[in-house]
Amino acid sequence: MSGSEPARDAVDLVVVGAGAAGLATAIFAARAASGLRMVCLDGARHIGAKILVSGGSRCNVTNRRVTERDFWGGSSRAVRNVLRAFSAEDAAIFFNDLGVALHEEEGGKLFPDTNRSRTVLDALLRELRRLGVELRSGERVTDVDRGPDGLAVVTPHARYRTRCVVLATGGRSLPKSGSDGNGYELAARLGHGYVDTTPALAPLVLAGGRHAALSGVSHDVRLTVRVAGGATIHLDGALLWTHFGASGPVVLNASRHWHRARLDGRAVDVLVNLFPGDTFESLEAWFGAQALARPRAHVATVLATRLPAAVATTWTREAGLAEQPLAHLTRQSRRSLIHALLSSSLDVRDSRGYTVAEATAGGIPLDDVDPSTMASRSCDGVYLVGEMLDVDGRLGGFNFQWAWSSAWVAGHAIARALNGVARRAAGDVAPADAGATGRSAAGE
Ligand SMILES: Cc1cc2nc3c(=O)[nH]c(=O)nc-3n(C[C@H](O)[C@H](O)[C@H](O)COP(=O)(O)OP(=O)(O)OC[C@H]3O[C@@H](n4cnc5c(N)ncnc54)[C@H](O)[C@@H]3O)c2cc1C
Incomplete structure (x- = not known):
């Protein structure tokens, strides 16, 4: 030709x-x-x-x-x-x-x-x-x-x-x-x-320093994607913390919902629950039992029996409870820690885009x-x-x-x-x- x-x-x-x-x-x-x-x-x-x-x-x-x-x-x-x-x-x-x-x-x-x-x-x-x-x-x-x-x-x-x-x-x-x-x-x-x-199916870029400190740690969570004036979506699975934010199956699945909300001009929150199998009451009961059994143990040490140690440390530190023995935990701080464990916001800035989606x-x-x-x-x-x-x-x-x-x-x-x-x-x-x-x- x-x-x-x-x-x-x-x-x-x-x-x-x-x-x-x-x-x-x-x-x-x-x-x-x-x-x-x-x-x-x-x-x-x-x-x-x-x-x-x-x-x-x-x-x-x-x-x-x-x-x-x-x-x-x-x-x-x-x-x-x-x-x-x-x-x-x-x-x-x-x-x-x-x-x-x-x-x-x-x-x-x-x-x-x-x-x-x-x-x-x-x-x-x-x-x-x-x-x-x-x-x-x-x-x-x-x-x-x-x-x-x-x-x-x-x-x-x-x-x-x-x-x-x-x-x-x-x-x-x-x-x-x-x-x-x-x-x-x-x-x-x-x-x-x-x-x-x-x-869709892209890792998420997060603001703040939490993810960098946890980079490489993976654990099961529930993510809730809450779209203003729209649907609330719950997704379960493994989350992997990375140097830029978060990845892993549950995050990849969440990314399309975050993007679609932003495309529609809606405010969107992504919340992480570190204890998807628990309720506020069951965690309170668990903390109560732990306080009786191990009053001198630090909150982070006790939490680390159910979460990766780095995650336990990060959440107790963010709650201002690092080095705090269980026996000294006030009712108020215990309750706010439990709230944070069950629902903390991930400050999503973007996804990693089409290059890796x-x-x-x-x-x-x-x-x-x-x-x-x-x-x-x-x-x-x-x-x-x-x-x-x-x-x-x-x-x-x-x-x-x-x-x-x-x-x-x-x-x-x-x-x-x-x-x-x-x-x-x-x-x-x-x-x-x-x-x-x-x-x-x-x-x-
Ligand atoms: C890293 C990665 C891992 C994945 N893993 C999985 C997995 O394990 N399981 C799963 O179910 N899905 C997976 N997916 C998704 C899956 O690969 C895609 O959904 C699927 O390949 C889509 O197939 P498709 O043929 O529609 O499109 P594509 O696979 O994108 O193919 C489109 C083709 O069209 C060609 N093309 C585009 N424009 C033109 C043009 N003008 N003229 C001629 N040719 C053109 C492109 O070169 C390309 O070869 C993964 C995707 C990625 C990126």
Whole structure:
């Protein structure tokens, strides 16, 4: 091809973005509609960077139990229908069939037995090759045109005429992987809306000196995100104190709520409870029993039997009770210490942003697609899948499950549409959407 004249290529399907959702959509479509020409384009030089870094390079592929309640963003009903069309169990079978056996860990998380995300990526790429889907890296799509002769996908090197386009360009998280949000522009030019995005599953930056002193310490807490004039969200799990603030599963899960509140211009408090299993009364009773049993012991020493020592010291110091023996604790100071243990404010300044966020909240409104096919409601022949949609899951394999489920729904709908076209072209008259490929998310 010459530098000035882009090549023209006619294909049946172009998938824009070869991340988890794009690769899986191509696989499901090619499995269900053989003999068609399908191309997967990705702007990145190396395919699958995000899959490789996922789950601490072990790829938490899905979760034993996934429901719409594990997600935020667009309509729960739509999310449920998509998840039911291709469940977590279906995902486990799919990977098992690809030679990737999974095992379960804490919280129902499923990982490959090899504990290497490379196994997951290689299996997807192998299957793509087996099915004859072309995969082109370093092909950043700059436009999707709809003209009188159908759809065209434009890159600096080529112009693909095609019947179907899948937009699977991801969100804004980990932009160096190639997911920098440019896909929202492509979708906007095709008539789609946009829900403002924020980082999700990101560590939080805190003010004050407490976190620096505790850096490296991890323990179970309950976080309460209290949004002025809005919802109050309670989240349980491990918090890891760091030199910049806080991380760990419970903090990552809280970050999207903090960001969404700020985006809406609402005041938001994040409160930490160091004794999520206790009440004010149970802690008072415990302190009372300890005072009788060990009157000379310091408050911090006693607290350190139930909390990491550094955390116990920090909270007693902040309450002005360092070096205070239990026997000298007044009723008033005991009660204010208990209040602080059960609810202390984290002075959140920001999150660490998209650079380290594991997901993106917001994106293309879920209402812009038909959840029974993932087809665009504003542009015929276009489908949207994965993280670019306004759906974000909590930590634990849920975001990948959204990628697999939405890919399955789109892949099968595309196969039905393309099969219908191919059969009609061959004179074999069949209803365009005969559902020959099995389930759809419609009405489930
Ligand atoms: C550090 C980290 C760890 C994670 N760990 C887990 C985990 O263990 N479990 C889990 O469930 N989720 C995890 N996630 C989230 C999960 O990786 C994502 O939700 C999922 O990969 C989204 O898949 P996607 O295909 O929709 O988007 P992406 O994976 O972001 O893929 C989009 C692709 O589109 C390409 N692209 C973008 N624009 C264009 C364009 N114009 N032309 C061509 N190509 C383009 C990009 O290069 C990219 O390859 C993690 C995320 C991160 C950042």
